[in-house]
Amino acid sequence: MRTVRIENLPNRSQMHELYHGRGSLGANRMKKILVVRIGALGDAIHALPMVNELHRREPESEIYWAAGPSVVSFLKGHSALSGFITVNKGVKGLFNAAKLVRKKFDCAIDTQGLIKSAFIAASSSNMVIGRAWNSVREKPASFFYTEKVEPQKEHIIEQNLELLEPLFPNETKFEIKYDIPIHEHPEWKFLSETPILFNIGGGWWTKLWERENFVQLANRIDKVLGLPVGIVWGPGEEDNAKYIAAHSSAQLAPPTLFRDLAGIFSKARLLVSGETGPLHLAVAVGCRTIALLGPTAGTRNGPYGKEQITIEPQLPCRPCHSRTCADFRCMPMITPDRVFNEIANKLER
Template sequence: MQNILVIKHGALGDVILAQSPFQAIRQQHPDAKITLLTTKPFAGFLEKSGLFDDIWIDDKPKLWNFKRLATLRKKLRSGEFDRVYDLQTSQRTNTYFNLFAAGKKPEWCGYAKAGSHPHLSPMRTKIHTIERHVDQLGVIGVTDIPAADFSWAMTDISKFSLPSEIALLVPGGSAHRPEKRWPASRFGELACHLQNNGLTAVLLGGPAEADAIAEIRQLCPDAMDLSSQTSFGDIASLGAKAKLAIGNDTGPLHLISAVGCPTIVLFSKASNPDMSRPRGADVRVLREDNLADLPLQAVIDQLEITS
């Protein structure tokens, strides 16, 4: 039996975009033992996919912390892996190639130049993450990449007592990247517009979005606040139910769009939709260098509201 290691740390959007490659790898190795090396926030979620026989947590030790790095090296070597799919392809995970003993290195599909199947295409930093994964896997002969399936992620969302017609608003984004956020006041005005057209705005986020969500609900008290109440599975299920979703370039929107929800994503100059936009059946992008300059009407013009 083959032992396979797949490496994917995160963040959430990247994990969602890796679902098709995860499925392709399992399809390529139906009888193998496949271990996923990931970070703690995604372990429980990805375990439910059924694609992995084991999940290891990488706490990403500092590369100068030789004691913890030695522990990781011992663990990696203990897996006796025949092949590694490095879907993270970061500077960190490139160094993991060197943690395997000389003469006992597994086949390596990643960016490590000394690996057996390096992905060295000059286009790898110029194309969308999905196409990069497809191109990378093709180097090692994995060419059948199925559509992403998140049916396994669905949860029972009856606990939220949702109205029948909802739209998801995702006003958050990286806490250290405020330039990636459309102003909360605009989301509040949008929530009112949705309410006037028969859709209840459901607000998603975490503690970092508390102030923005409070401002939105001041403007639209009928909006439902589900911040800090939803698991990844709940977000997928909400996406499957919602009529549409609007939000910033942030992880949850990747999951929402991936389950088929019509999605409008707001990009600033801080990120490039050609490289990292969410994928799904109906994903539209609005981009403004400074999102504060993106008018409400531009978003309203994109809406297809079903009353």
């Protein structure tokens, strides 16, 4: 991790002059910027276009990211980032991170909207950008912000880009770039046939699709389309992955780290997945996806881009964004037949 030094930072009044048209931003003034997104991996991917756009507009500035260990491990080596502040779990980890960044940045951008992320951002700078009261995840977080942005867009990627508005108030066009490093491994022989991939995990159990559905879908793809199917899996998902492979023609991917999935997805024909980190990673490396959404909304959290497909049932209770449910109907309503039809139509285009 690189050392962050205090270097002639402007006070709050000067910052407002710089960012509201009464001064010039200038690379010599905008030296260090802190982005705060502690977790999770999928949400970190959603913040990458904003970071890349910030780096494109201010290439001489140093951009740091405050995040949990898993996000730091995944993003290490990213071309737009100069360094990381690791935020470990618990109150001690939070205060240690806040102490490390204390007033060492020209500007902080909180993309997470939690009290803990806002606290770290406010500890680091006199200018803190975040979402307005009505849009922030934890309402008190907005009290930490000096610049509050009311989202006009619906998708979270575009909402993150809107957080740059206080810095570039007259700019309306942004590029969507991720620039995720791709690591390839020769032992991934199952990719040689460009398979359709299943990501069977979901993070929350309310995002999971039944393993029997994956079995039926794999068998129909094999029988009707004659295409190979691969299964990617993460911690705690191996038993379900082995079950699907044992009851279908699908092949098991080798154990991988999250960052290794970028290489796998870049070689895939298509990915079928619930709304979770690997889905958004696949989109980021250019893989076509079919997303199965239950508790979350495709317009906000679905795969970003016209090439991506979202399947979500129409129920009055959704999107609920809930990790628990007493009347779980949304994911069971998505049938293997419907997913297969979307796959077949997608491959015809």
